Structure formats: structure tokens, C-alpha cells
Amino acid sequence: MKNNSCLQADGFSKNLDKYYDLVSWARWNPDLWWDLITPPTGGIRLDLDQRVYLRCIARFVSNYMVFPRGYGKTMLEVMGMVHTAIFFPDIEISMTAQTKENAAKLVEEKFREITKFYPMLLHEIQGRPLFSKDSVEIVFASGGRIDVMANAQSSKGARRKRLNAEEAALLNNALFEDVLEPIVNVPRRTIGKEALINPEELNGQINFMTTSGFRGSDEFERNLRMIDEMAELKGKIVLGSDWQLAVKYGRGEPKSAILDKKSKLSPTFFAMNYESKWVGASDGALVNINKVLDLRTLSQPEFEGDGKSSYILGVDVARSQSKNNNQSSVAVLKIKRNKEEKITRISLVNLINLPIGMNFTGQAIEVKRLQNLYNAKTVVVDVNGVGTGLCDELLKDTVDPNTGESLGCWDTINTDHEPEIQRSDKVIYALTAQGINHDIIVSFIDMVESGKLQLLVKNVDNSYDINDTDSTKKSLPHIQTDLLIEEIANLKLRQTQSARYTVEQLTKRVDKDRYSALAMGLWYIKNFEDKQRKVKNKMVFLYN
Incomplete structure (x- = not known):
């Protein structure tokens, strides 16, 4: 008689073609x-x-x-x-x-x-x-x-x-x-x-x-x-x-919940995350979206200053009375310099949208809190139109309603506005010049093309909900950066008859507040922070 191993071997060999068919069937029909x-x-x-x-x-x-x-x-x-x-x-x-x-x-x-x-x-x-x-x-x-x-x-x-x-x-x-x-x-x-x-x-x-x-x-x-x-x-x-x-097929969230999100979320966010639509401008875009995505190399946001770097705040004031379109945005920009004091990197370390419907007094309190947290050198505010209301509040002596502590009184750097308290710190740069929009656009494009700008990486943890007010503090800046890129992708570059650049939105339902706050901050840094350091270095050279 054959031993058991031989019987098993013969049995396997006898049915080898069936095993072959089984494996082929399983590979082809997972x-x-x-x-x-x-x-x-x-x-x-x-x-x-x-x-x-x-x-x-x-x-x-x-x-x-x-x-x-x-x-x-x-x-x-x-x-x-x-x-x-x-x-x-x-x-x-x-x-x-x-x-x-x-x-x-x-x-x-x-x-x-x-x-x-x-x-x-x-x-x-x-x-x-x-x-x-x-x-x-x-x-x-x-x-x-x-x-x-x-x-x-x-x-x-x-x-x-x-x-x-x-x-x-x-x-x-x-x-x-x-x-x-x-x-x-x-x-x-x-x-x-x-x-x-x-x-x-x-x-x-x-x-x-x-x-x-x-x-x-x-x-x-x-x-x-x-x-x-x-x-x-x-x-x-x-x-x-x-x-x-x-x-x-009855998977995921119910239809009612998704339609409720559609009524509340940014149309671009909903189009990408729920409708599987590729969004934004492919022709005539403000900037190459690939280059913007490549800027997302900053791993962690900052919620306060590091005590040694320079910070600039860019503030875009809400202009719409629409409930879904009246959020002011604050961009927190951190400046990195080399040994020669030349600016090498500008990092968007935080991006904040102030609560919907907040009045100018409340907005001024939040902006001053942020300035104190980062010890920001300058706060750039667009004072054309409704921005004047926020500027007026920033010129007042403000008390934090939660702590009772003074948040300070500010003066402007570049205007003759009178602060409530004389000789207050010159913190506000009031954007008032007409026609400056062209220069702001050009400086934004330059920062993207040169790669000087650094943005937060995308948070690919899908466990958060953009509508959830309990979203962790750590995730919010990443989410706001996602929305910023949606705004940038929604903008087309247009040249006027006077050969000046302007931007227009592909859809008005997508805001451009975050973009504006960032672009104003970048324009200020390019025109004043870099320029001031160059003048200073030149003076030192002449003195020596």
C-alpha cells in the first residue's frame, strides 16, 4: 500500500486542473x-x-x-x-x-x-x-x-x-x-x-x-x-x-442629510466631495493650480507667535449682507528671512473666518486678540467701502469682554485718521489707494510662481465634518486652506482696456474673502517689509 503522503500527492495531482480553474476563476471574479x-x-x-x-x-x-x-x-x-x-x-x-x-x-x-x-x-x-x-x-x-x-x-x-x-x-x-x-x-x-x-x-x-x-x-x-x-x-x-x-443602494448618509449639506456647504466643496466634479478654471486661470497645490508643504498650523519671527495679518472685511457670504477673513502670515535679512519664505500659518454676522465691534475684538497672540507687526485692512467701519473700531481703545483686559488702541501707519488715544501704536495699514488691485494681483502671482508662499497640507483625515462646530482646533486651519484653494481655482484673470489686471469669479456663490486677505498681506510684505530691510542694509553699508 502507498503511504498517506503519496495518496495525498496523487490526490492533489489528480485534481490539479480543478485547482488551476479555481485560482483562475477567483483571480478574474474577485x-x-x-x-x-x-x-x-x-x-x-x-x-x-x-x-x-x-x-x-x-x-x-x-x-x-x-x-x-x-x-x-x-x-x-x-x-x-x-x-x-x-x-x-x-x-x-x-x-x-x-x-x-x-x-x-x-x-x-x-x-x-x-x-x-x-x-x-x-x-x-x-x-x-x-x-x-x-x-x-x-x-x-x-x-x-x-x-x-x-x-x-x-x-x-x-x-x-x-x-x-x-x-x-x-x-x-x-x-x-x-x-x-x-x-x-x-x-x-x-x-x-x-x-x-x-x-x-x-x-x-x-x-x-x-x-x-x-x-x-x-x-x-x-x-x-x-x-x-x-x-x-x-x-x-x-x-x-x-x-x-x-x-x-442604501450606503453612506441618507439623501436628506446630503441635500442639507448641499444647502450649507460651499458649492465648490460640495461639487468636489459629493458630486465628483472637477472644478475651477482651466483656461485663463489666475494662477496655475498645480503650482498652488505644490505650495502645500506646511505640516502644522501655528496658533500663536513663536516669539522671534515677524507676523503680518491681512484682513478682508465682509461686504455682503447675505447670511452665507458675510464672513470677514484673517490671514496670518509668518516671514522667514536668511542671514542677509532677505525674505525667503512666507508661510500662511493660520487662516481664520470670523463668525457669520459679527458686527464691527466684535470683529475688532477678534482681530486685536489675534494680533496679541502673534505679536503681529502690522494689520493690513482694506478700508474701501465697508472696511471703514472696522478701521474705525480698531482706532478705539478696546476691552476684551471675556477677560476685562485692555486689547489696546491702534493708530494707522499711512493715513491721518485720529485714534481714540493719542500716540497709540501704529499697527494698521489702511489700504485706500484706488487702482491698487492690479498690483495686489501681480504680487500674489509672483509669490505663487516663485514658490515663496507656503500653505498648510491637506488634512486627508475624512473623519471631520466641515459643518461640525466641534471640529478640532488643529484641523480648522487645514480646512480653511482647502477653501482658500477653492476660491483661487474659481478666479479668472482678466485684463482691462487700460492693460490693468483684475479677477472675476466663475461662480458668485464661491467667495474670495480668503484669497483677498492673503493677497493683501502678501502685497504689503513685498512692498514694505522687503523694501525696508533692503534700505536698512544699504544704510549700514554706506556707514561702514
Whole structure:
């Protein structure tokens, strides 16, 4: 008689073709495989659109998925990664995001959720998955491995077989081509003796998953190219939907809640996050939106001055009586100089929108509080029109109603306005000159083009709600920066008959208060802070 091992070997050999068919079927139909391991209770019942999503990931060499918040795209993305790691031995697949922390958090949360819904997966895991603040490593019995990387130079030189780029709308194309695209250059080899490269495998697959972004950006152009390549049958797929598809299947928030958000949120924010529309101007834009996105390198906001740097506040005063359009904005700009006192960097460390409907007295109190927090050297206020009302209040001696402490009385630097208390500190720069808008626009464009301006990075943690008044203090400046970029993307540059520049809004429903506050502050810094230091250095040289 044959021993048991021989019987087992003969049994395996006898049914080898069936195993082959099973693996081929599961690779080609990932959704049906997930059905196969779904427990009787507590699992996920996949909807038709989710099945299409999973099959596209398994069948095409590159996929661009543009879906709204609440759709469940990250869950499907990780499900696709798990399926790949199980059915392709020794494959290495990675999720990339703006930071490794972001990617690690997403993979850990979704992987734990998936194993909860599909407990059979735990038998496919080798050892214990390793999760930390900025790393993930999940090793499967097949030898497949899932980990995370950042969309940054730190990932250069790494090698993986497939990549999933999370929040792809934020990608910098130059960095993508230099760092991320080469990561998947080396294809997977089979684990048999011959170690072959399977020509029918999706070697070098890169998938892009995101909410929509801005027209004219690198990723918008990538979308258009991939749509053409999809029509030309080059193995590319572009999928997308708005919020209504998930709601139709009963996923995410109810229809009433989303429509309520639509009535309250910025139309640009809603269009990108819920309608999957690419927004902004592609022709005649104020600035190249790619260059604006590249400025988002500042990781943390500042809520008070550091005691050694110069700060300037730019204040744009609300001009509309509309409830949704009467918020004054304050831009907090930090100046960084080199050893020769030349300005090398201007960082927008905080951006504040004052509460809706606040009167000039209340606005003056908030502006003076901010000036005290940062010990700001100058507060630039547009006093044309309604801005005069705020300026008048700033010229008064102000008492903090919460603490009873004096917030001070200010004088203007450049006008003959009389403060309530003589010889008050000259803090206010009152923008009064007619026709200065052209110069403000030019200085803003210059700061963007030169890369001197630094903006806060996008907060990709989707756990916050922009309408939630309890949003953490730390997240608010990031959110305000998102809204600033929406405003910039909504502006078109127009030249008047007198060859002067002006800007116009593509849609009046999107404000430009944040842009105005920032642009005024940048104009002041360029024309006065830099100029003053140059004069000072020249005088020192002459004296010596």
C-alpha cells in the first residue's frame, strides 16, 4: 500500500486542473470569491457597482476611480489589495498617500473592518499584522505582502509589484514620474523552479483612487488621457459617480442629510466631495493650480507667535449682507528671512473666518486678540467701502469682554485718521489707494510662481465634518486652506482696456474673502517689509 503522503500527492495531482480553474476563476471574479467566503450573517453583501469596481481592479492595468465621500472606495481598495495578495504568491503591493501616517491609518482601519466582516481571511494571514503610526505590514500565507508608502522623495528607490495611490487628486506629477512610477518597474515572478514572468499578469499596475480635484491640474489631465486610452482599448479604466449612486443602494448618509449639506456647504466643496466634479478654471486661470497645490508643504498650523519671527495679518472685511457670504477673513502670515535679512519664505500659518454676522465691534475684538497672540507687526485692512467701519473700531481703545483686559488702541501707519488715544501704536495699514488691485494681483502671482508662499497640507483625515462646530482646533486651519484653494481655482484673470489686471469669479456663490486677505498681506510684505530691510542694509553699508 502507498503511504498517506503519496495518496495525498496523487490526490492533489489528480485534481490539479480543478485547482488551476479555481485560482483562475477567483483571480478574474474577485467579487464572487468574496461571496464565497462571506459568512451566513454579519458579512458584506456587495452591490452591483461595488462588483464592477473590484472586477476592474482585477482586470485592468491601471484604474482611475473618482468617487465621493461616503462611497466606500477605500474599503473596496483594500479589499482589492487583500485579494491580490492572496492569489498572487510573493507579490508586494503598497498603498501610497500624502504621508505614511495617512496611508497607515487607512489600511489599518479598513483591514480590521474587512476581517470583521470576513473572518475566514484570518486563516490566510501569516503571523500577526504589524500596525504602527506610520507603517503597516500584512504578510499572507501565499507570501504576498501589503504595506504603505508616502507620495514623497522618501519613497524613491523602493520596489513593489503594484501600487494604489490614495487621494490621487493631490499628486504632484513630477514627483509621480520621478518617484512613484518607477517603483513598479520590476514584475513579479512565479514561485516555481523556473521563476517565470507571466505576460498576462497585471505587472506594473498603478491604480488611482480619489475624490475629484481641480480642472487644469496634472491629475485632471491624467483623467482625460486615461479616458482616451480606455476608448483605445489600452487596458485603462476610468470609473466615477456622484453621491446618488451609493445612496440608491442604501450606503453612506441618507439623501436628506446630503441635500442639507448641499444647502450649507460651499458649492465648490460640495461639487468636489459629493458630486465628483472637477472644478475651477482651466483656461485663463489666475494662477496655475498645480503650482498652488505644490505650495502645500506646511505640516502644522501655528496658533500663536513663536516669539522671534515677524507676523503680518491681512484682513478682508465682509461686504455682503447675505447670511452665507458675510464672513470677514484673517490671514496670518509668518516671514522667514536668511542671514542677509532677505525674505525667503512666507508661510500662511493660520487662516481664520470670523463668525457669520459679527458686527464691527466684535470683529475688532477678534482681530486685536489675534494680533496679541502673534505679536503681529502690522494689520493690513482694506478700508474701501465697508472696511471703514472696522478701521474705525480698531482706532478705539478696546476691552476684551471675556477677560476685562485692555486689547489696546491702534493708530494707522499711512493715513491721518485720529485714534481714540493719542500716540497709540501704529499697527494698521489702511489700504485706500484706488487702482491698487492690479498690483495686489501681480504680487500674489509672483509669490505663487516663485514658490515663496507656503500653505498648510491637506488634512486627508475624512473623519471631520466641515459643518461640525466641534471640529478640532488643529484641523480648522487645514480646512480653511482647502477653501482658500477653492476660491483661487474659481478666479479668472482678466485684463482691462487700460492693460490693468483684475479677477472675476466663475461662480458668485464661491467667495474670495480668503484669497483677498492673503493677497493683501502678501502685497504689503513685498512692498514694505522687503523694501525696508533692503534700505536698512544699504544704510549700514554706506556707514561702514
